[in-house]
Amino acid sequence: MKLADLYARPGLTLSVEFFPPKTEKGEENLFNEIEIIKRLNPGFCSVTYGAGGSTREKTVELVEAIHAECGLEVMCHLTVVGQSKSDARAILNRLKESKIENLLALGGDPPQGMSDWQPHPDGFSHAVELVREAASMGDFSVAVAGFPEGHPRAASRALDILYLKEKIDAGADAVITQLFFDNADYFRFVEQLAKSGVKIPIVPGVLPIVSVPQVRRFTALCRAKIPAKLEKELLKVESEDEAAVEMGIEYASRQCEELVRFGVAGLHFYSLNKSYSVQAICKNLGL
Numbered sequence: 001m002k003l004a005d006l007y008a009r010p011g012l013t014l015s016v017e018f019f020p021p022k023t024e025k026g027e028e029n030l031f032n033e034i035e036i037i038k039r040l041n042p043g044f045c046s047v048t049y050g051a052g053g054s055t056r057e058k059t060v061e062l063v064e065a066i067h068a069e070c071g072l073e074v075m076c077h078l079t080v081v082g083q084s085k086s087d088a089r090a091i092l093n094r095l096k097e098s099k100i101e102n103l104l105a106l107g108g109d110p111p112q113g114m115s116d117w118q119p120h121p122d123g124f125s126h127a128v129e130l131v132r133e134a135a136s137m138g139d140f141s142v143a144v145a146g147f148p149e150g151h152p153r154a155a156s157r158a159l160d161i162l163y164l165k166e167k168i169d170a171g172a173d174a175v176i177t178q179l180f181f182d183n184a185d186y187f188r189f190v191e192q193l194a195k196s197g198v199k200i201p202i203v204p205g206v207l208p209i210v211s212v213p214q215v216r217r218f219t220a221l222c223r224a225k226i227p228a229k230l231e232k233e234l235l236k237v238e239s240e241d242e243a244a245v246e247m248g249i250e251y252a253s254r255q256c257e258e259l260v261r262f263g264v265a266g267l268h269f270y271s272l273n274k275s276y277s278v279q280a281i282c283k284n285l286g287l
Contacts, residue, residue, distance in 0.1 A: 001073055002101045002141035004173040006043040006266075007201045013043035013266035014287065015075075015176075015203070018273050020047065020058035027062075029273070034070050036275040040282050043266065044073035046104060060091060064098050075143065076100055078134075079108025080124045088123065088130060096139045104143045104176065105130040105167070128167045135171025144168070146175040146202060148189040152223040157192070165196050174200055176268050179207040179218065181251075182227045183258050201265035206256060208269065208277035209234075209248030211241045249277050253284035260285065 006013050016037055021027045034045070047063050063076040076095055078088065095103070107127040124130050127144065134140045144167045147160065154160035164175065175193075180186055190202050209215045212234050219226055226234065230251060237243040256267055269278045 001043075002173070003044070003075070003143055004141045006073070007174055007203075009043075012260065012264070012287070013203075014040060014282070015044050015046060015266060015268045016042050016271045016278060017046045017048065017205075017268065018062070018271060020062050021273065026273075031070070033271075033273060033275040034066065034072070037271070037278060038070065038072065040279065040287065042072070044075055044102060046075040046102075046268075047077060049077040049079045049106070049108065060094060063095070063100055067098065067100060073102065074100065075102035075104055077104045077106060078130065079106045080127055080130050081108035082123075084123050085133075088133065092134055092137060092140075096137065101139065101141055102143070103134050103140045104145070105134060105172070106145055126163075128163070128170050131167050131170040131172055141173045142171055143174040143176050143203075144172040146177045146189065146193075148177050148180045148185040148204075149224055161192050161196055164193070165198060168198055168200060172200065174265075175202045177203065177205045178222055179205050179224055179270060181207075181224070181230050181255070183255060183262075186259070187262065203266045203268050204259050204264055205268045205270060206252055206259075206281075208245075208252045208271075208281060210245050210272060210274070210277065212238045212244055215248075245277060249280045249284070252277070253281050256281060256285055 018030060021030050037045070045066065047059050047066070049059050059076065063074050066072055066074045078091060105127050124133070131142050131144060134142050144164065146164055150157050151160045154163070168175070177186065177189070186204050193202060207215070207218065215226070215234070233247050233251065237247050259267065269281070271278050
């Protein structure tokens with residue numbers, strides 16, 4: 001089922017993001033976790049593409065395996081950076097042949113060791129071009145990324161909204177946001193998009209915290225902020241991962257409760273390939 005149809009259904013659509021494991025054991029563990037997550041009846045799952053397209057083959061193989069073996073709708077991430085137009089088109093055609101209907105079109109992060117984002121010399125220059133390419137095929141429902149705190153490379157909030165609106169007008173059916181920890185940023189973001197005439201679902205991306213060093217690393221990479229109230233909680237569990245997991249579940253549960261009351265069409269969980277926190281949050285929400 002396509003994203004547009006999934007989000008058109010009544011009720012809340014849950015989705016869960018995975019990344020391609022580096023080892024066979026990691027892949028075995030992931031499929032075990034997927035079986036647990038399936039009990040939550042997610043609308044779909046997604047698979048990341050890696051910085052600079054570094055996991056391209058693994059991503060597509062994992063998407064195909066989940067689709068064929070797990071009975072889950074799956075959304076494949078696809079980035080502009082690190083590949084030519086012919087490479088991107090080849091992947092789109094492969095996904096089409098595999099009956100994969102959903103795609104997250106992204107600019108992408110630069111490869112490891114590179115600080116500046118540079119398009120491939122024979123590739124698309126911006127994510128909007130990838131959206132147009134995928135939409136023109138007529139086989140995909142395309143999502144794009146949104147940044148409640150502003151895109152790290154955007155010169156201004158106004159330009160960020162303008163560029164996102166351009167991707168939506170090019171054929172995107174949903175926006176899935178980067179992680180954030182202050183719902184006020186999300187509410188402001190939705191209001192700004194609504195004023196620009198955006199009517200598609202703006203789905204919040206939620207990261208359940210599993211360790212303090214990790215969340216500090218993630219927020220530094222994507223330039224998301226840690227609110228003062230969360231910082232106080234992090235300091236209490238700085239060196240205790242088990243306590244950090246439980247704190248993360250509680251914080252994300254309260255965050256999601258407020259988002260559900262606001263009327264979001266879905267919740268997209270950054271699972272880090274683990275089911276425990278996602279399962280606990282859904283239990284707290286009565287899902």
